[in-house]
Amino acid sequence: MNLKYYYWYFQSAIPERICDDIVRYGKEQDKQMALTGNANKDKLTELELKNIQKKRKSDVVWMSDKWIYKEIQPYIHQANANAEWNFEWDYSESCQFTEYKKGQFYDWHCDSYIEPYNQPEDQNTHGKLRKLSMTISLTDPEEYEGGDLEFDFRNQDEAVQPRICKEIRPKGSVIVFPSFVWHRVKPVTKGTRHSLVCWNLGYPFR
DSSP: OOOSOSOEEETTOSOHHHHHHHHHHHHHSOOEEOOOTTOOGGGOOHHHHHHHHHHEEOEEEEEOOHHHHHHHHHHHHHHHHHTTOOOOOOEEOOEEEEEEOTTOEEEEEOSOOSSOOOOTTOTTTTTOEEEEEEEEEOSOGGGEEEOOEEEEOTTSOTTOOOEEOGGGOSTTOEEEEETTSEEEEOOEEEEOEEEEEEEEEESOOO
């Protein structure tokens, strides 16, 4: 799919107080090792876990609190309109609070799956796809080095180089992009970077 805009950002949009509240809340919860796709840590072999950590290494906490959605969802709607994607979506998955320490990263990936969710027991997700992804920078950029969010617009000319999205380094910055766009978080080289990610679902494109 060719797009006029491959992401839309709001620089320093979330108040610092809210960013700090999310970080504080995230640190109070039990962290989990970040996985990929629908992997279940309890069912993975030691080799499979090592292979996942070659692609992704960080710690996460899952959040589904109404006060967080209240803060972030208006930006998802606004980006969807401003970028003229106009994707139909009606549900936000649990937010993922992520902590990247020195040496941690998430290599190239896209957030969407080939097939819609097949979860008849959950009418909020069943038959739907991830359509819009959102990331918030929660840490002052002076507190860490590296950890850049980088995009690869793979359906464009092969000569196009991956683009680091420096616009969202300021604390509280929000970026929204179609979930099929390839991206990565480069390794943190100093300090700790916190972010909040949310995926937003709708029925398949028509």
